[in-house]
Amino acid sequence: MSDTSGSQTNITDGQQVQLLERVTGAVVTTLPCCVFLFINVTMLFTLRSKPVFCETSRYVLLYNLLFADTVQMALGHLLYLISASRLILTYPVCGFLNFLANLTSEISPLTLVVMSLERYVAVCYPLRHTTIITIRNTGVAIVVIWAFSSLNVLTRILLLLEFPFKDLESLQMKDFCSDVAMVLGPRSNDYDRAFICVLFVSAGVAISFSYFGVIIAARSASTDKASARKACNTLLLHLVQLCLILSTTMFTSLLMALSGILTRLVFVRFYVFLYVCVSLFPRCLSSLIYGFRDQTIRPVLMHHLCCGFLKPAVSNSK
Template sequence: MSDTSGSQTNITDGQQVQLLERVTGSVLTTLPCCVFLFINVTMLFTLRSKPVFCETSRYVLLYNLLFADTVQMALGHLLYLISASRLILTYPVCGFLILLACFTITISPLTLLVMSLERYVAVCYPLRHTTIITIRNTGVAIFVIWALGSLNILTRVLLLLEFPFKDLESLQMKDFCNDVAMVLGPRSNDYDRAFICVLFVSAGVAISFSYFSVIIAARSASTDKASARKARNTLLLHLVQLCLILSTTMFTSLFMALSGILTRILFVRFYIFFYVCISLFPRCLCSLIYGFRDQTIRPVLMHHLCCGFLKPAVSNSKRDRATPGIVLH
């Protein structure tokens, strides 16, 4: 009798410890996520607060990148909280969330690719920048980006439909909802790997090409050295962002492999740390980099972040509109 009571006590203690771990992990990740979401949403509002932001191509592209990153951050944390709460979803619900997350994560590298080409044109062809990089052409580029993302989702849906769901006893999943759990079948797995490889290699080649082209152009006597240097730094930041986005796509697979090696306590601690650093923080990095580096955005962003207590400095909008290829973020 005493042995039974002791075992029940141990089970209860173990459940309490696991509950405490889940609550602690959820709090430690939700707090920075809320802060990052606040910064991103404020940045999105800032980029729609003045005509100069809506009528300049690089700011329109930045808005598109930020929007995708913000949605991705919110979806990723929602999936994290669902897993931390030990909620088992059905395949249709999980598939919808994962496909939406895959859609937004496709937008970011493609937008970085277009932003890099815009910097390349601004430095290497400054006289033709205003005729090539127009709001209309930027809108077409964004449409193509979202169309490619939609095509990727459509292909994934068709591959998911090949899975024999009718043979399952129930549509209830046996594991937590994540991108690896929704890779059903070898064809789906092969397509996922091939698409990620083509996507990130293409973006990496475009950014690298733009970066080295700007370096070569900087040696020309007719090129503005300061503008070329800023463009070079911006393209280098694009490359870092691309690497961080790529790391988020491998996050789940990496920790599924580590789950069989590390102890539970170490696994939870490593997961929380890397989740914040690899999955959450890179999604806010764009706002921090461009918001504080760009002299046009910075005062307006600080005004909104301080809830209106800090008045923005008066900027010369005509100058901003007249030289879109020279003022670099």
């Protein structure tokens, strides 16, 4: 009798520890997520608060990048909280959330490519920049980016339809909702790997081409040295952003490798740390980089972050 009561006590204590771990992990991750979302939403509002931001191509592209990162951050954290709460979803609901997350996650590297090409044209072809990089052409580029990402999601859905859902007793999932859980066949897995490789290799080549093109142009006597130097720094930041975005795609694979090595307690703590650093923080990096580097955005952004208490400089508010 004492052995039975002792085992029940151990089970109860173990459940309380697991519950405490889940609650602590949710709080520790939700707080920085709310801060990052606040910064991103404020940045999005800033980029729509002045005509200069709506009429300049690089700011329109930046808005597209931030919008995709913000939606991705919110969806990613929603999926994290669902998993932490041990909620089991149906395949259609999980698929909808994951495909929407995949759509926005692919927008970021493609937008970085267009932003890099815009800086390349601005430095290497300054006289033709205003005729090539127009608001209309920028809008067309954004539509192409979203269309390409939507086509990829449609392909994933078609591959998913090959799975025999009719043979299942229920559409209720047996595991927690995640991107890996929606890879239900070898063809889907192969397609995902091939697409990620092609996407990031192509984006890396395009940004590197822009970077070296700007370096070569900077040696020309007719090129503005200060503008070329700033463009080089911006393109390097684009490469860093691309690497961070790539690291988020490897997040699940890294966790699966670590799950067989670390103990449960260490794994949970390491998971929370990686989630904040690898998944959340890179999505806020664009706001921090461009918001504080750009002399036009910075005073307006600080004004909105301080809820209007800090007035922007007169010269930059026009």
